[in-house]
Amino acid sequence: MSTFWSAWIMFLVVLNFSITLFLFVWGQFVAIPTQPDGTSGHVWAHGVLREGVRRLPLWWVLMSAGMFAIGIVYLTLYPGFGSYKGLIGWSAHDQLARESAANQARLTPVLQGFAGRSIEQLAATPEATRMGHRLFVDNCAACHGIQGRGNTSIGAPDLTDRDWLWGGSPEAITASILDGRRGTMPPFQGSIASQDIERLANYVQSLSGSPQSPSRAAEGKAQFTVCSACHGVEGKGNPALGAPNLTQPRRLYGGDLATIQQTIRNGRSGVMPAWRSRLAESDVRLIAAWVYAQSHADAAPAATAGAP
Numbered sequence: 001m002s003t004f005w006s007a008w009i010m011f012l013v014v015l016n017f018s019i020t021l022f023l024f025v026w027g028q029f030v031a032i033p034t035q036p037d038g039t040s041g042h043v044w045a046h047g048v049l050r051e052g053v054r055r056l057p058l059w060w061v062l063m064s065a066g067m068f069a070i071g072i073v074y075l076t077l078y079p080g081f082g083s084y085k086g087l088i089g090w091s092a093h094d095q096l097a098r099e100s101a102a103n104q105a106r107l108t109p110v111l112q113g114f115a116g117r118s119i120e121q122l123a124a125t126p127e128a129t130r131m132g133h134r135l136f137v138d139n140c141a142a143c144h145g146i147q148g149r150g151n152t153s154i155g156a157p158d159l160t161d162r163d164w165l166w167g168g169s170p171e172a173i174t175a176s177i178l179d180g181r182r183g184t185m186p187p188f189q190g191s192i193a194s195q196d197i198e199r200l201a202n203y204v205q206s207l208s209g210s211p212q213s214p215s216r217a218a219e220g221k222a223q224f225t226v227c228s229a230c231h232g233v234e235g236k237g238n239p240a241l242g243a244p245n246l247t248q249p250r251r252l253y254g255g256d257l258a259t260i261q262q263t264i265r266n267g268r269s270g271v272m273p274a275w276r277s278r279l280a281e282s283d284v285r286l287i288a289a290w291v292y293a294q295s296h297a298d299a300a301p302a303a304t305a306g307a308p
């Protein structure tokens with residue numbers, strides 16, 4: 001803090017303190033002119049209310065005096081009076097540093113214990129998935145939801161099902177987190193006529209058994225050759241391109257016909273940010289373990305204990 005600001009704060013503290021202290025002391029001794037009927041003579045509400053003159057109650061005086069004492073003791077011991085550091089030398093910064101160091105000392109042996117284990121093994125370790133979920137909530141829940149169930153408004157996928165854009169192996173999940181992903185569905189407005197886009201959308205819906213017009217879907221099937229380059233001949237997707245499996249009803253961007261048509265017309269570009277430079281590798285492994293455990297709950301029953 002610069003000398004100017006320090007002096008300014010000291011000035012404000014002294015000024016405020018002096019004004020309140022003056023009012024407090026003055027209030028004890030000031031002689032209020034009193035009428036013969038014992039009131040101050042002030043009347044309100046057309047004479048219904050008259051202002052009495054009473055001494056301040058003792059409890060109030062004592063409590064206020066106590067506040068002044070506490071204020072002075074606080075400003076003597078703790079930082080608060082400009083750049084004065086306080087007698088006991090406490091600072092929020094030091095306390096944070098001490099507590100972080102203590103946390104780190106507790107955490108290091110736990111993380112060392114995890115270091116030699118595979119993601120699958122971590123997924124079956126409740127302590128690891130608990131930590132992983134906490135990190136997930138801090139870093140990932142804004143997009144994927146607290147339980148990892150996704151968000152269709154931004155195309156963040158459900159991470160708890162077994163349907164993967166880029167693959168659900170421990171390696172693929174870790175790669176998705178470390179380096180991010182970008183799925184690009186090209187726009188077809190212009191290259192495919194509007195009524196054909198509608199037919200294609202009906203065909204896409206038929207792949208997952210969602211509500212559609214069977215006759216339009218049948219007409220759309222022939223056009224799907226344009227799409228099968230990425231989505232596969234049967235529409236089952238392609239993890240090398242992050243092309244979604246269209247045969248399951250849970251959609252990235254929502255499952256109604258209008259949204260599907262919008263996707264085909266305008267394309268989509270879902271972006272999963274990269275975390276390599278933002279999270280420690282040990283944290284990424286814990287998060288990956290929690291994600292893996294969600295979609296393999298039956299394979300690793302112990303792992304669900306950490307995920308409420």
Ligand code: HEC
Binds near residue numbers: 154270
């Ligand atoms: C800004 C929003 C956002 C944040 C934050 C985010 N993600 Fe994602 N994530 C996405 C989107 C969007 C996709 C889909 C990418 C695509 O379309 O290919 C995705 C994809 C993924 C995938 C691949 C899923 C699959 O089906 O293959 C995994 C795994 C994943 N995210 C995990 C995480 C984890 C773990 C975190 C936290 C460290 C995280 N995400 C944070 C938006 C986000």
Ligand code: HEC
Binds near residue numbers: 204263
């Ligand atoms: C170049 C590869 C490519 C081609 C060609 C392609 N797609 Fe896609 N498609 C993708 C990718 C990648 C995504 C995921 C976009 C994202 O992650 O945001 C996607 C997403 C979609 C979705 C959204 C799925 C969901 O879960 O919300 C639909 C529907 C779709 N495509 C249908 C089609 C149809 C119909 C065609 C043919 C006209 C087609 N795609 C052609 C790559 C492709």
